[in-house]
Amino acid sequence: MHFHSSPQTRASQYTNPERPRRTIFSALIVAAALMQIGCEAKQSAAEPDADAQAIVVGAGLAGLSAAVEMARAGVEVLVIDMNSVAGGHTMLAGGVAIVATPLQERLGIEDSAELAYNDWMQWTGDGDAEWTRYYATQSREMIYDWVTAMGVEFVRVAPGHGNSVPRFHFTAGRAMHLVLPIYRTALSMSNVSFKWNLRAEKLIVEEQRVTGVVARDLRSGEIQTLRAANIVLATGGFESDRERVLDNWMPGLPLPDRLLTGAAISATGTGHNMATEAGAALANIDRHYIYINGLVDPRDAEQTHALTAGNENALWVNARGERFTNEAGFDKDILVDLLQQDPASYWMIFDDKARDSFSMRGAAWLNNEMENHPILDNPQAAKQAPSLGELAAMTGLPADALLQSVRRYNDLVDAGDDTDFRRFSAGGSVPPKVDQAPFYAVQMFPMTRKNMGGVAIDRQARVVGDNGEVLPGLYAVGELNGSLGVNGMHGLDGMFLGPAIISGRLAGQSIAAATGPRQFTRAGTAELQSPHSDLPQTSVPADGLRAILDVARDGYWHFQVSHELVLERGYQCGRCHSAQLPFSLPADRASRLAQTELCINCH
Numbered sequence: 001m002h003f004h005s006s007p008q009t010r011a012s013q014y015t016n017p018e019r020p021r022r023t024i025f026s027a028l029i030v031a032a033a034l035m036q037i038g039c040e041a042k043q044s045a046a047e048p049d050a051d052a053q054a055i056v057v058g059a060g061l062a063g064l065s066a067a068v069e070m071a072r073a074g075v076e077v078l079v080i081d082m083n084s085v086a087g088g089h090t091m092l093a094g095g096v097a098i099v100a101t102p103l104q105e106r107l108g109i110e111d112s113a114e115l116a117y118n119d120w121m122q123w124t125g126d127g128d129a130e131w132t133r134y135y136a137t138q139s140r141e142m143i144y145d146w147v148t149a150m151g152v153e154f155v156r157v158a159p160g161h162g163n164s165v166p167r168f169h170f171t172a173g174r175a176m177h178l179v180l181p182i183y184r185t186a187l188s189m190s191n192v193s194f195k196w197n198l199r200a201e202k203l204i205v206e207e208q209r210v211t212g213v214v215a216r217d218l219r220s221g222e223i224q225t226l227r228a229a230n231i232v233l234a235t236g237g238f239e240s241d242r243e244r245v246l247d248n249w250m251p252g253l254p255l256p257d258r259l260l261t262g263a264a265i266s267a268t269g270t271g272h273n274m275a276t277e278a279g280a281a282l283a284n285i286d287r288h289y290i291y292i293n294g295l296v297d298p299r300d301a302e303q304t305h306a307l308t309a310g311n312e313n314a315l316w317v318n319a320r321g322e323r324f325t326n327e328a329g330f331d332k333d334i335l336v337d338l339l340q341q342d343p344a345s346y347w348m349i350f351d352d353k354a355r356d357s358f359s360m361r362g363a364a365w366l367n368n369e370m371e372n373h374p375i376l377d378n379p380q381a382a383k384q385a386p387s388l389g390e391l392a393a394m395t396g397l398p399a400d401a402l403l404q405s406v407r408r409y410n411d412l413v414d415a416g417d418d419t420d421f422r423r424f425s426a427g428g429s430v431p432p433k434v435d436q437a438p439f440y441a442v443q444m445f446p447m448t449r450k451n452m453g454g455v456a457i458d459r460q461a462r463v464v465g466d467n468g469e470v471l472p473g474l475y476a477v478g479e480l481n482g483s484l485g486v487n488g489m490h491g492l493d494g495m496f497l498g499p500a501i502i503s504g505r506l507a508g509q510s511i512a513a514a515t516g517p518r519q520f521t522r523a524g525t526a527e528l529q530s531p532h533s534d535l536p537q538t539s540v541p542a543d544g545l546r547a548i549l550d551v552a553r554d555g556y557w558h559f560q561v562s563h564e565l566v567l568e569r570g571y572q573c574g575r576c577h578s579a580q581l582p583f584s585l586p587a588d589r590a591s592r593l594a595q596t597e598l599c600i601n602c603h
Contacts, residue, residue, distance in 0.1 A: 032346045052078035052193070054230040054454035054511050055213060056358045057200045057271065060088025061102060061175075062426065062500035063234030064182045068150075069508025071189040075515050079192065080215060082199040082266060084558050084585065085595070089236055089264035089479075090179040090497065095158065095170040097494030103154050103169065111165050113137040123162030124488030128460075129482040135495075135502060142502050144169070151181040156566070157194050160199025160331055160493030161330050168494045175497060176603045180596050187589050187596075193590075196585075197555040198224065200270065202280045203231065203474070210278055210473035218555030230511045233455070233463075234504065238269030239448035248286045250489065253336065256344040260294040261307035262362065262447035266556065270580065271480045275455045280472065281466040284453030284482055289491035292334045294447025297363065298374075298381040302376065306447035307362035309375070313431050314347045316444075320400030321392070321411065325422040327378045332490040338446060345445045347395055350454040351436045358440075364565050376440060383441040406434050450496055452489070454482035461507035464532070475507040540583075542567060565602050 031081055054070055056063045059081035062355075067077045081088075099116040113136040120132050148154070153171060160168040171177035186192045197218045203214035204227070212227035237242050240263045249255055251344035276282065294306035318324045318341045338344055350358070359376060360366055377382045385391040392399035410433040412418045417426045424430045455476040457463040463474040483499035485491070549563055565571075576598045577583055586592050 006203065019380070029241075035165075037484070042080055051212075051226045052076045052228045053233060053515055054078070055080065055226055055228040056232040056234055057081075057213060058088060058234030058236065058478075059083070059086040060234060060236060060478065060500070061090040061179050061182070061497060062480075062504040063232065064179065064186055064236065065501045065504030066475070066508040066511075067186050068189070068231045069505045070180055070512050070515075071186065072579070073194045073302050073512035073515070074506075075508075075512055076248070077192045077193065078228065079186070079199040080195045080200065080213075082194045082197065082218060084555070085599075086183045086194075087176065087179050089267065089600075090175050093175040093177065093497055095168045095494050096143060096178065096501075097160070097163070097167050098144045098154075099167055101144045101154070101157075101167075101169065102142055102439050103159055104165075104167065106165075107157060108495065109157060109165050109167075111167055115164065117169065118339075119162060119164050119314055120486065120492060123492060124486070124490050128485035128489035132486045135365055135486055135498065138502070139357040139498060142505060143498055146505070147178060147182065147501070150185045151177055153469070160495075162490075163388060164493045166461040167386040174603060176599055178497065182187065182598065184593060184596055187593050188209065195224075200233075200235070200274065202224075203274045205278050206316055208472065209596075210471060213274075216385050218552075219311065221554075230475065230514075232475040232477060232504075232507050232511070233271045233480055234477045235266070235271030235274075235480055236264060237267045237451040237454070239263035239273055239451055240265060241269050242448060244269055245288060245448050245451075248288075250286055250288060250290075254339045254344070258341055258343065258345065258445055260445050261294065262291055262294055262306040262449050266481075272455060275463060275476060275480075277473070279465045279467075279471055280476070281456040281468075282454065282461045283456040284485060287452040287482065287489055288448065289450040289452055289487065289496075291447045291449045292331055292338050292444070294445045295360065295375070295381065295442060296445070298378055299365070301362075305443070307347075307360050307366065307375075308447070309358065309360040309442065309444070310443070311348055311350050311354055311358045311442075313357045314348040314350035315406070316348055317397065317402060317405050317436060318346050319343060319397070321397040321399075321405055323405055323421060326418075326423045328423045329421075332355070335446065339591065341467070345443055346422065347397065348444060349402070349434060350440050351434045352438055353436050354434070358442075365568055375442070377467060381442070384438050385441075386437045386439075388439055390475075391441050395441045395443070397441075400498050407575045409433075410435060450479060450483070450491065452482050452487040452491065453485070454480050455528050457481045457503070459506075460510040461503045462510065475511070477503040477507050540573060562602055571601070 029244040032063050053076040056067050056077060063079060067079050070077050076451060099113055100111045104111050116136040117133050121127055134523045154169045154171050155172045157166045158168040159166040198215040199218055200213045200215045202214040203210050210231050212225060213231055215224050226424050240260055240261050242261055248256060293308050293310050295309040296303050297305040297307050308475060316327050324341060325334050358376060383391060385394055388403055389399050392402045411432055413433045418424045457476050458464055458470060461470045461475045461477055463476050465471050478500040481503060483496050484503060486499060487495050544561060545567060549560055581591060581594050586595050
């Protein structure tokens, strides 16, 4: 459904990187948006020199949602992505917050839009009220009904911070099972086409309208100029650009002395750069979801990339060997406590009883098997010692302080009441003591994850310029627009994937309405047949594959990562390759569809 409320922008403040922040009156924005609606002509088909009626930059959840929405209305869509596969950061994400769903009803969970709205506004403090209410009232139809009709199956609902009832919906596995059915739907449409390994670098602006995008083929270096009447930027966030994060740090919070990078490899802010160069405004760019459980990736040569890790049965101590926070508290409160430490890091301390409680994620090579553990049994990533005194020596923590902190913690566990930090209390669940050798210490740091501000948009996901006027032809969806601003200063569980779908669909609806009705057709049988069925299959010996992977090549990131995992896990070629999926890049829809069935081998 369309969002018919006033096309007022989602935030009252817009910033240009070269200008101080200033307030732009919403009346100006409304007038400009209305003028834009009146001036837009119906586009019955792509112009003769156009590559499509709409180009979507980014094949993640938001971009694919926009593509499907437009394609169902008959719009000719071209999707480009810098990777060789679809999914983006969503492939590593978790669940999505949805309100008053059939699954909640079956589980006896009473929920309502009003309850969700009140929960979220109270938690975020300053989340965008209009977008939050829209999300609360429309998430059932805009997300749940829409994706389940494409084959998505939600199997459980979990509680999450900022929610008074469970509304954090999960598929059977990570969000891979949310994005793949949408991608498969797009592949089944003859009016959706894809170009891979293309990195968009610049928007084309002609007569104050965005009319195309300049992209570079990462494998060949070729520059391509692609044109369409509508450009949807779905390029994600900028949290892998630590310098930009630190330059736009959250007001009132100290800068960490060491900040790890925990966002997608593609989250470098390319969409922000292109949009601002074309005249777009930025809103709330100093809002970030900073995780407090970053572990240095031991395989990262620069020691700047983070994995996420946790252990519910550990106590945390700062550089002085002292507890400093409620380890089971809310992330937003722990972050404040963490950033006040000098340095802004801590050590998770636990014993052999709690070894099995340690968990981590953030890389395909990770596993949680306790024998030859890739983290706990790796001296580069964790310290292990037969006594707390020796553990202190290995970590550089003051031995007396560490021993006193553990002794005090164990006394509180015996008493059943954490009077120091209120982690547990009488009558509640009490963690075990830390008293059984060997003892472990894992150092943790704050890490970047998601940005909650971004390119300014109106209520139809159209980009708004620094002058308060809509930029004709340009849309921003997903994390690029800060996930609709619904998270305010504090991230909410499941409130990133949901806004990606909603903003993608709204952009698609807006473009479809401007384009006019066309007949929707599905890809024909002939097109879905694979031309590779008669190709012979061979195997590549491990040393041959190793030699290939040792050569760094632009545009082969996914190939490198997936085949490193093949070597590590000892997979045979036939596990993924067949007559339908040869060793060459899949070139038709059937091969692409078959390829989606293999994602589970790595993810």
